[in-house]
Structures are given as C-alpha cells and as structure tokens.
Amino acid sequence: MARDPALHTVTSIASAGPQSVAIALPYDGLSAPENDDLITAGLSLWPQGPAWGSPDGQAIDLSSNLARFTRVLLSPFEWLYSRAYRLALESSVKGVSELLPEWEADYGLPDNCVTDATTVAERIRALEAKVNSQAVIHPSDFIRVAAAYGFTIEIEEGAIFECGFSEIGGEHETGAASEETYWAVRVDDLSIDYFRAGLGECGFDELFNFGEAERLLCILRRLAPAWTLPVLWPPRPQIFITTEDGDFLGDQDLTPLTVY
Template sequence: MSDRHVRRSGDEYRDAFLTLLPLGQAWPKHAVDSVLWQACDGLCQYWGYVDGRAADLLERESDPRITVELLPDWERNWGLPDPCYTAPQTIAARQLALVARMTMMGAQSREFYINFAAQLGYTISITEYRPFMVGLDRCGDNRVYGDGSNPMFSDMFVCGYLPVYNPDGERVADGELSEYPNYGLGPDTNRFYWTVHVHQANLMWFRCASGQCGVDPHLRIGHAEDLECILARWKPAHTEIVLDYSGLTPGDPMAGTP
C-alpha cells in the first residue's frame, strides 16, 4: 500500500532548520564540520524519527486491516477478543476478526446465523415452529413429500405458499417426507422457539504442549459451547433456542474416532 502521508527525514528537518538561521560569519550553517551544523544535525534527526512514527500511526495503524501496534487498542474498543470463543493467536487472524466485527451487519434471518456458524467452523440448520392455524392447516398427517424443486413449496396451504423443511431444518429433497409444519393444537408460544441442529462436532485433539499423557484422551468430542454462547447473545430476546446434537452419529466422519 502506498504511503499517503509525506515523510520527512532528519536531514530534511536539519536543512530546513539551518535555512531559518541568520546569515553571517557567526552562523557557519553551511560548514559541515562546524559545531553549529553538527548540533543541528543531531537534534533534527530526532524530529525525523518522530515524523516517521507519526506517519506510521496515520497510515498503517489507522487502518484496522493492517494495524499492528495499535491492534490491542482496536480490539479493546470493539469488544475483542470475544469471550464466547477462543481468541485468534496470529496477527493476521486477529486483524481478520477485527474487520469482521466492524463490518458485520446484524440480522435475524436463517442465513445470518448459518453463515456465522460456518465462520466458527460449524454446519447448522434451523427449524422454526408455529401453532396450528385454522384455514391454513388441515387435520391428520399434514406433511408433504418433496418434489425436487429448490425451494420446495407445498400446495396444501390455501393462504399463500410456505416453504417446507425436513426435520433438520433443510429444504426437503425429492421424495423426502417433510417435517410437520405445525405441532398440533399446542400453545401459541410455540412460535417463540426455534431449534438449531448442529451437524458438526467440536473436536479437541490432544496437543503435546497443552495435553497430559496418561490423563487427556487423544480426542474429546464436546458441545459447540462457543456457538451456543454466540446464539444466546444474538437471538431475538423474545425467543428460546433448542440445541439439537442428534445428527452427530458415531459413523459421522466429522465426529472422528475417540
């Protein structure tokens, strides 16, 4: 990146300072071996250093993408490192986390939560609920089979078309039976619950620097505590989240082998 700020060296400050001195034999400002010239040179080299450091702060440290010296100050002002998950260790990773925090636009859509979970390394899907609604639902088994379209819409609804999902909160595939679009004659508070299906385990591998032989296993498979913390903070205040880890099967390659 080109430097947009003019940097003046100590020599330039010295020459400018000598130019401002009076003329005459008592001011040998052009004699390099004079005490006056050498004194001005030594004093002005410091101002050249100060000028360069100021340019560093204005050019580099004011940009969160490349800041290094003021990175801790940037992080403190933006609430980093996030207490919900392990802080990045490298300078580059910390810069990326800072820019992500500064540019992130909050939302309450499925895509927002799914995409942020992907940034943390998790694959999730979401299921939303609602109570039975007369004129919109029907009695009996009101599930439908997918027809292969994306998104798949059910023609059973007489009051507009609504998307249909499978039990994992994903679009139903061709020939797949959907989830119940409602949960019968339940309370109207059903609409305030949503389920997050976590499809990827949190793998904690043994590390020589931090693990203890004979005590710590080769691999721990834990809950997505960092993801749960983030979701609890960013969920709509009037809703409650149900975490579903049932999709983590022993044969899942993402779960590893203990």
C-alpha cells in the first residue's frame, strides 16, 4: 500500500487503467447471408450446357426450375454460415453471448461476492473486468477497481501514535500497532441501513448494513494484500464554503467549493 509513517495517507485518485482500443467486429457478406447472396455461386457449380439451361455459357435463369431447386439446396447454408460466424465471435469477450456460462466457468464467475440475480449485461461487464484485470497493489488501483463497479471511493491509511515520534494533539491515533493493517474505504453516497428498535429483530437483523457497498467490500478484500484488511467507513462530511452573506463560493464551473 502507500502508507506514510508520519501522516494519515488519503488516496482519492484512480490509477490509469489499461489502454483499450475500439476494434470493429469482423463482418463480410457471408456473416449472415440470405439466399439471394448465395444463389449465383450455387448455380455456377452446375455443369454448363443447353441441358442445364446455360447454352453457350449463358447464365441460368433465376426463375427456372433448376434455380428454384438450387435455392432449396442452399437454404441450410444460410443457417450454417450464420452460426459459424456467431461461433467465431464467441472466441472473444467482445462478442460473447451464447457461451457466456462457459466463459464464466473458466474465470471463476460469478464469484461469491454476488448474491443477487444479475442481468446478462452485468455478467458480461464482470467478465470483461476479469479478463482485462491487472495487478492491484496501490490504493489508486483499488479506486480504479471500485470505479469499474460503479463506486466512487476514497482510501485512508491511518498512522498509529508512537512514543518519541508522534505529537500529542496531532492526527496520530492511539492503538495497537496491528491496527495499521486496516485501511478505511469511504464510499460516496453511501446508504447505511441502521437497526431500528421496534422494527428490527434481535439475533437476525444487523446493527447496520452498508447495502450495495457490502459487495464492494467483498471484492476489495479478495484483492487486498494478505497482510491488510479493508473496512468501510462513512464518507467525510462536506462543509461548503460561503461568503458572509451566505452565498456559496464556486470554481470556474460554478461547482460549490467544499472542505472536509
């Protein structure tokens, strides 16, 4: 991680992800052909001559019985070419569809962090994240991973008070040295569901629940270095900067300025 022995280390910027290049899916006239696309090539396979409707090398009339018979013979090839093209696309995560369960089995998906039913789009997005995954070591890497799952987070690594080094009244917190194995994950717009007396059931309902962020915590703990343990913390309270008249101060984009 990126812990500073003298200060609380706060990371809020994601690392640069893998450079993705948009590549168009391969396509040609035989990707999903119709009977009209194949009839000319099919008629050319018959022998030439008056008996076959092509005297002196003329093209066979498309309204002839031979042409109609050829169309019948070509019908299965419409399906064959279409299915062969679909199978070729399944070899890449960009074109996966029917073989999604097989892809998930190869990459250990869905993982144990997913407990609810997910849509096909969500499953493919999780598969893409797994296929394109990189080493996750620095806090900014974890922020990038969280962003891929739709979360905006901030990571704080605390510093424990040390005699002869720390300053009384400073930001170092008292506690055992083992507490430095924890790092706090602050999730923006975090929804916390608290236990309510008269509504909750003792022994069944939790004292509080972080909702969807619990899934994020599961993912981060699976990726975290073995000597560390991420924990969820509520987001920092934002204090808006105002003038003496109570007007909000903003930047050049008129976004209100805040401090934590």
